[in-house]
Amino acid sequence: MRETLAAIRPLDEEAMAAARARHDRLTKPAGSLGMLEDLSIRLAGLAGACPPPLPTPAAVAVFAGDHGVHAQRVSPWPQEVTVQMVANYLAGGAVINAFAREIGADVHVVDVGVAAEIDAAPGLISAKVRPGTADLAVEPAMTLDEARAAIETGIRIAGQLIDGGAKILVAGDMGIANTTPAAALIAAFTGRDAGEVTGRGTGIDDYTFNLKISVVRSALRRLPADADALRVLAEVGGLEHAAIAGFMLGAAAHRVPLILDGVNTVAGALAAAALHPGVTAALVAGHRSVEPGATAGLAHLGLEPLIDLGMRLGEGTGAVLALPIVSAAVRVLHDVATFDSAGVTEK
Amino acid sequence: MRETLAAIRPLDEEAMAAARARHDRLTKPAGSLGMLEDLSIRLAGLAGACPPPLPTPAAVAVFAGDHGVHAQRVSPWPQEVTVQMVANYLAGGAVINAFAREIGADVHVVDVGVAAEIDAAPGLISAKVRPGTADLAVEPAMTLDEARAAIETGIRIAGQLIDGGAKILVAGDMGIANTTPAAALIAAFTGRDAGEVTGRGTGIDDYTFNLKISVVRSALRRLPADADALRVLAEVGGLEHAAIAGFMLGAAAHRVPLILDGVNTVAGALAAAALHPGVTAALVAGHRSVEPGATAGLAHLGLEPLIDLGMRLGEGTGAVLALPIVSAAVRVLHDVATFDSAGVTEK
Structure with a gap:
């Protein structure tokens, strides 16, 4: 982890200036591509090159874990749905498989903490730190060593996928009850109240919603004001959130962009940014989930999502939909003719 | 045109009910795909089948025309940029070529009214009704017969592309000064004031912006209150707007979806909807352009855009970026396992 954090560098100003200058020469009114221009300039800065590499191929990693807090009945779904959905992936x-087939991306499933044995299978990365967390409502979800091990797992997987040729990473999650630790992490890292950042996850009634807020609020009371990121993850987080944080740190250290999905990946991003604020340079907000914590977390990170379709599924589904937009933004800097080369008169 | 209008049918309720029922059985929380679920249900209704056909291959048609109102200096760009950009396409x-390559779509360029001779070339559809409109600031932009001919052209091209295998159409536009007739059309069809629906197009200063609003407002005064759609198009429209309206009517008659781009295609859609309100069943709002008229027009049509990235380029660029989202929405109904088939427990 220490080496990874040390490898994260700021955006390359020279490459960004070159991308800005290039945009002004392309056959389109200046600024007419809106957010796509800003995004392509940032990706030039991340890569340290203009144009930056086309973000193909893409690798999706769905980090799966279980949660002791499920015992508090914060979710209407049985815990075994986590492992059943892993089998489905x-x-x-x-849905993530259907989307990834449509968009063109490989799906990898990472067992970082599922509370069941999972047989080896193509596409599965077995990296279980422990079979589900402890119940964060009554005790720390994991030890500091376990949180660190989950982060290291995410870092390692980012490196493996990038060594395997991935030019962009997509983060996804699966874990019944995981929007409860996500809300706790977002409250802890943004300083907002539990009531502001807790959502209804897969769809819960008012009774369960209020219970979920209470669980988050009382778990947060155990955290000292000066708790560092590792301590926050260990106390109120999930194994997939810690691994996702590491996955992001690994992407940033390799100067490879990573697309965030919904509230669980945003929680991971906040943890990653608490470990190294420079990580956000590599992060692209794929979509705006309907979970309020996702919006609060993105605002804290200073990231504006590319799409907003009222989705709340997770798995990386919102992130992978943003992938063609990211690719298109980069391709403009590769392919589009200049006023001079195309013989188009300027205003 | 009469046959095309007669062929437009309402959405098939049975196919929509089947799509709704199917969504509830798929391995995801009910409703968790937000707008994508609504879209896929509507496309089932359009096709009269669940699942509806995957929208591949896609055909983009960029309708190009010139505008007599350019003489009023409503745009800082020289008129010859229209034909130069056609050559660039x-x-x-x-940019539309770069995006279409990235997303996977063919680009066709339709000369429906460019004020210059264009040599035959692969990808060019020569269908010039007249070489640019008359100046709508001082006289009707075209005759009723010319407006009708442009509509018929759009209908014919939709039919040709669909006969050639296209399963979804994407509408784009090119025409220096064409946001002036677009604003006039949107004001006429929505009943809003010119000041509310006129925008800055490719980027104009305050003086030009106020001039543009005055031009639109005074042209609208010539329209009788009971002017029909053809008369509105002829008086204050553009050849590409009329052709785009026909293109949409053709798509709807063939029960093939069509993705709208920015303010010029929205103006065409309003004309098409005035000719037959049933056309909107086939229309998908690709993106929200920064032009105020686009938002006003989409609201009038009852369409919610899929993306909103601060773009204002035209050419079909915002529409084509929405294509993977539309495809992904449809693919869910084809590919995703049900709770039963995947052995996933329900809540």
């Missing part, structure tokens, strides 16, 4: 039957 | 050097 590996069989190619989930 | 045909050479593959514009």
Whole structure:
């Protein structure tokens, strides 16, 4: 982890200036591509090159874990749905598989903490730190060593996927009850009240919603005001959130962009940014989830999402939909003719 | 045109009910795909089948025309940029070409009214009704017969592209000064004031902006209150707007979806909807352009855009970025496993 944090560098100003200058020469009114221009300039700064590499191929990693806090009945779904959905991903039957096939991306499933044995299978990365967290409502979700091990797992997987050729990473999550630790992490890292950042996850009734807020609020009371990121993750987080944080740090250290999905990946991003603020240079907000914590977290990170379709599924589904937009933004700097080269008169 | 209008049918309720029922059985929390669920249900209704066909391949048609109102200096760009950009599209050097390559769509350029001779070339559809409109600031932009001919052109091209295998159409535009007739059309069809729906197009100063509003407002005064859609198009429209309206009517008659781009295609859609309100069933709002008229027009049509990235380029660029989202929405109904088939427990 120490080496990874030390490898994260600021954006390359020279490459960004070159991208800005290039945009002004391309056959389109200046600024007419809006957010796509800003994004392509930032990706030039991340890569330290103009144009930056086309973000293809893309690798999606769905980090899966279980949560002791499920015992508090914060979710209407049985815990075994986590492992059942892992099997669904590996069989190619989930929404993330359909989207990734449509968009063109590989899906990897990372067992960083599922509370069941999972047989080896193509597409599965077995990296279980422990079989589900402890119940954060009554005790720390994991030890500091376990949180660190989950972060290291995410870093390692980012490196493996990038060594395997991935030019962009997409983060996803699966874990019944995981929007409870996500809300706790977002409250802790943004300083907002639990009531502001807790959402209804997969869809819960008012009774469960109020219970969920109470669980988050009382768990947060155990955290000292000066708790560092590792302590916050260990006390109120999930194994997938810690691994996702590491995944982001690994991407940033390799100067490879990573697309965030919904509230669980935003929680991971806040943890990553608490470990090294420079990580946000590599992060692209894929979409705006309907979970209020996602919006609060993105605002804290200073990231504006590319799409906003009222989605709340997770798995990386919102992130992968943003991938063609990111690719298109980069391709403009590669392919579009200049006023001079195309013989187009300027105003 | 009469046959096309007669062929437009309402959405198939049975197919929509089947799509709704299917969504509830798929391995995801009910409603968790937000707008994508609504979109896929509507496309099932349009096709009269669940699942509806995957929208591949896609055909983009960029309708190009010139505008007599350019003489009023409503745009800082020289008129010859229209024909220069047509050459740029045909050479593959514009942003729409870069995006279409990235997303996977063919680009066709339709000369429906460019004020210059254009040599035949692969990708060019020569269908010039007249070489640019008359100046709408002082006289009708075209005759009723010319407006009708441009509509018929759009209908014919939709049919040709669909006969050629296109499963979804994407509408784009090119025409220096064309946001002036677009604003006039939007004001006429929505009943809003010129000041509310006129924008800065490619980027104009305050003086030009106020001039543009005056031009639009005074042209609208010539329209009788009971002017029909053809009369509105002829008086204050553009050849590309009329052709785009026909293109949409053709798509709807064939029950093929069509993605709208920015303010010029929205103006065409309003004309099409005035000719037959049923056309909106086939229309998907690709993006929200920064032009105020686009938002006003989409609201009038009852369409919610899929993306909103601060773009204002035209050419079909915002529409084509929405294509993977539309495809992904449809693919869910094809590919995703049900709770039963995947052995996933329900809540």
